[in-house]
Amino acid sequence: MRTDTGQVFHLKNYKPTDFVVERIDLTFELDPVATLVVSRVILHRRAGVAEDAPLVLDGDELTLEGLQLDGEDLDHALFTATPDSLTIHGLPATAPFEITVTTRIAPEANTKLSGLYRTKGVYCTQCEAEGFRRITYFQDRPDVLAVYTVTVIARKDEAPLLLSNGNYLGGGNYDEGRHFATWFDPHPKPAYLFALVAGDLGVIEDSFTTQSGRQVALRIYVEHGKELRATYAMDVLKRSMRWDEEVYGREYDLDIFMIVAVSDFNMGAMENKGLNVFNDKYVLADPETATDADYANIEIIVAHEYFHNWTGNRITCRDWFQLCLKEGLTVYRDHCFAADQRSAPVKRISEIRVLKAHQFPEDAGPLAHPVRPASYREINNFYTATVYEKGSEVVGMIRTILGREAFRKGMDLYFDRHDGEAVTIEDFLACFAEVSGRDLTQFALWYSQAGTPSVSVSTVWNEATSVFSVTMEQTLAPTPGQSRKQVMHLPLAYGLILEDGGEHVGTPRSGEARDGVLHLTKRKQTFTFEGVPSRPVLSINRGFSAPVTIAMEQSAADLAHIARHDTDGVARWQALNDHATLHLVAAARFTRDGRPAPDGKELADILVATAADESLEQAFRAQALSLPAESDIAREIGSNIDPDSIRSARETVLAEVARAGRDVFGRLAEKMPEVPYSPDALSAGARALSGVALSYVCLAEGSPQRAKTVFDGADNMTVMTQALQVLAHQFPEAEETTEALATFESRFEDNPLVMDKWFAIQAMAPGAATLDRVKALMDSPHFDRQNPNRMRALIGSFTSGNPTGFNRADGAGFRLLCEEVLAIDQRNPQLAARLLTAMRSWRALEPGRQELARLALVAVSGVAELSTDVRDIVERTLAG
Ligand code: 0A1
Numbered sequence: 001m002r003t004d005t006g007q008v009f010h011l012k013n014y015k016p017t018d019f020v021v022e023r024i025d026l027t028f029e030l031d032p033v034a035t036l037v038v039s040r041v042i043l044h045r046r047a048g049v050a051e052d053a054p055l056v057l058d059g060d061e062l063t064l065e066g067l068q069l070d071g072e073d074l075d076h077a078l079f080t081a082t083p084d085s086l087t088i089h090g091l092p093a094t095a096p097f098e099i100t101v102t103t104r105i106a107p108e109a110n111t112k113l114s115g116l117y118r119t120k121g122v123y124c125t126q127c128e129a130e131g132f133r134r135i136t137y138f139q140d141r142p143d144v145l146a147v148y149t150v151t152v153i154a155r156k157d158e159a160p161l162l163l164s165n166g167n168y169l170g171g172g173n174y175d176e177g178r179h180f181a182t183w184f185d186p187h188p189k190p191a192y193l194f195a196l197v198a199g200d201l202g203v204i205e206d207s208f209t210t211q212s213g214r215q216v217a218l219r220i221y222v223e224h225g226k227e228l229r230a231t232y233a234m235d236v237l238k239r240s241m242r243w244d245e246e247v248y249g250r251e252y253d254l255d256i257f258m259i260v261a262v263s264d265f266n267m268g269a270m271e272n273k274g275l276n277v278f279n280d281k282y283v284l285a286d287p288e289t290a291t292d293a294d295y296a297n298i299e300i301i302v303a304h305e306y307f308h309n310w311t312g313n314r315i316t317c318r319d320w321f322q323l324c325l326k327e328g329l330t331v332y333r334d335h336c337f338a339a340d341q342r343s344a345p346v347k348r349i350s351e352i353r354v355l356k357a358h359q360f361p362e363d364a365g366p367l368a369h370p371v372r373p374a375s376y377r378e379i380n381n382f383y384t385a386t387v388y389e390k391g392s393e394v395v396g397m398i399r400t401i402l403g404r405e406a407f408r409k410g411m412d413l414y415f416d417r418h419d420g421e422a423v424t425i426e427d428f429l430a431c432f433a434e435v436s437g438r439d440l441t442q443f444a445l446w447y448s449q450a451g452t453p454s455v456s457v458s459t460v461w462n463e464a465t466s467v468f469s470v471t472m473e474q475t476l477a478p479t480p481g482q483s484r485k486q487v488m489h490l491p492l493a494y495g496l497i498l499e500d501g502g503e504h505v506g507t508p509r510s511g512e513a514r515d516g517v518l519h520l521t522k523r524k525q526t527f528t529f530e531g532v533p534s535r536p537v538l539s540i541n542r543g544f545s546a547p548v549t550i551a552m553e554q555s556a557a558d559l560a561h562i563a564r565h566d567t568d569g570v571a572r573w574q575a576l577n578d579h580a581t582l583h584l585v586a587a588a589r590f591t592r593d594g595r596p597a598p599d600g601k602e603l604a605d606i607l608v609a610t611a612a613d614e615s616l617e618q619a620f621r622a623q624a625l626s627l628p629a630e631s632d633i634a635r636e637i638g639s640n641i642d643p644d645s646i647r648s649a650r651e652t653v654l655a656e657v658a659r660a661g662r663d664v665f666g667r668l669a670e671k672m673p674e675v676p677y678s679p680d681a682l683s684a685g686a687r688a689l690s691g692v693a694l695s696y697v698c699l700a701e702g703s704p705q706r707a708k709t710v711f712d713g714a715d716n717m718t719v720m721t722q723a724l725q726v727l728a729h730q731f732p733e734a735e736e737t738t739e740a741l742a743t744f745e746s747r748f749e750d751n752p753l754v755m756d757k758w759f760a761i762q763a764m765a766p767g768a769a770t771l772d773r774v775k776a777l778m779d780s781p782h783f784d785r786q787n788p789n790r791m792r793a794l795i796g797s798f799t800s801g802n803p804t805g806f807n808r809a810d811g812a813g814f815r816l817l818c819e820e821v822l823a824i825d826q827r828n829p830q831l832a833a834r835l836l837t838a839m840r841s842w843r844a845l846e847p848g849r850q851e852l853a854r855l856a857l858v859a860v861s862g863v864a865e866l867s868t869d870v871r872d873i874v875e876r877t878l879a880g
């Protein structure tokens, strides 16, 4: 294993390379244990670089087999090769030259799933962020753009299919049953977008005609026999291609676009030019094996990777500090796409939930970092909710500030000006500043300051003068490495809802406001509204226009008023959710202090009324009925957290709601959408509502019977898993549950992706007893520590989706996670490090649990041979 060097990389130290790559020709002779890689690179010395400056190439666990300069073997005195670098001296001062680097690698032994590896007999690559250097010595950084020609040679029986980026140039047969294929990608690209896939796979084919009339072949490769399960992904791909033309004027730019699904993959998917590689979880779907959530994820991820073709590939990042340049922007684009395909408010509600559940805790804990970090030790640890989700929110705020038209103009300018370049956030922002004439200097702090801003809001209503004033003050808590923060620009969408439910129109006399948005740009500011006819209720941060927390004393009655009358659907949900959160936090505090929980009748009534309100979308009602999770309540409480009292308070509230709405829920639970199954948003919304209703009605009835009946009769995976979850979480000891789990297992044991659901549902069953269940499941023949999806399904679901199990008072949950992290660190450090981030909120726990968590972390950090990935996470987690 590459041992940690302790090296830290800093944004401020950026320097262009000394040598410029012009083109690269790669030849692969594939073999599971000894693949030969020959890389011929044409380079020249950059103007102004010293004549004796050597060429330094990156490597990672490589051995050099040969090195030539312009076709001649290079004198050993002129180069030094180590596993992680190749340094060459004596290169021409001005003329271009060609170096030929030969390496030999072992794909089968590559368990890190970075570089060239084999999964189920298929060769595949993963080069982002720094995997290319595990294939050959190269200047492996995103600002080195080159035109690639790739020849892949393999035994025909082992790999009838030979793929790489770009367009197919040709191929043919060799001796001894071998064959070859050559691919040429005319678009200059960084090495992280290189891809190669070779193996024996099935395919579905389609085609797309671009807006300018070009034909593009579309292919999705999957394991033989699974072809039909890729049809939904193909449909999404075509919709994405059309959408990017219609909404951004972006056309696809090669003759072919390919997706390959593999079952061992560290992340969701990868946007390699013309040859996306996907975790098969995000390609394969049919009603019997995939849930509505799976379909929705496939829609988002296929679109996301496709959209990268322009935001990421045609215009890429100058360095890895700029990761949000491609990720935040592309997430923003996939959000807009999904909003256009489905119900926009419901989509936005789920984005807000994800942001609060994953990004807010990151910002509030030891791993907090700016959307554009200023330094890193291991870049793989920065594919985070902050870079992706908060990065997307920042782009959304640019659009809010500029308005739709100017935003589109800014994007057009960005595409025009920077096509084919590797650029920075400053370049991106300059385009918007230029088209709008706005100074975005203060706004740019969103990229450099970590932490979630908090805004305290107070309002005064003067009935005599009809003046309503809103005073807001922003604060931003210190985060690791940033003790003092500057005042930010927070665009807060608002509405003043009058007594009769109507909205007061009119902008404030003081304070900057445009198009329904208050711009808080000072530490403290008052916005004064005149001529307000009745006491208004302030609806602030509508649609979550800024990713901040709002501290405002608002009565339950006012929140209910917003929930009833706000013209914005997202704001109505926000008010309901705030109401529920207030109540749950109070209930958790009371429970903890041994006091009886506060009366939840008001909340129960409003939730039941929402459930029964047929004028509302079903998906919206389902969202409204899904109470804040235990982890949401913990986040609101913030410190000295006792997960058990949170759980028991929440269960009391759930039971109150269930009792109050028993009849309504009973009716809704039986109302399934029409057969046959369709994954569209409307039917999915109907299933979501009947699913949440089922969970309430079972709670009210105190019997697993109804859930078991639904389980037995389910004809699709969504309904089946809803029922299984009710059984396993509400009635863990019931015979019905044991029977359903066994039925599920025997029916789906040959489908690992479905078995992941079986693992996850069991791992998330609340309570201390689940830990032993998780341990037992690790011995299940269906479990495989080597497979990232399986590890995430069992260990990841337990640590992130089971607060009372994972944070068990005796610390056994922490120890289990830390042992598993150490067990896989050598094989797959990226996965190990990612799993370990589940410890990030340990300091918010009550002192006893905190100490046990600390001891578990200290035990990890005491291990001498840690990967850089895990070393980085464990040290930051302990330090922050
Ligand atoms: N760029 C991909 C994410 C990704 C990052 C790293 C990977 O390997 C370690 C793989 C994929 C995306 O945003 O989808």
Ligand code: ZN
Pocket: 304, 308, 326, 327, 330
């Ligand atoms: Zn991405």
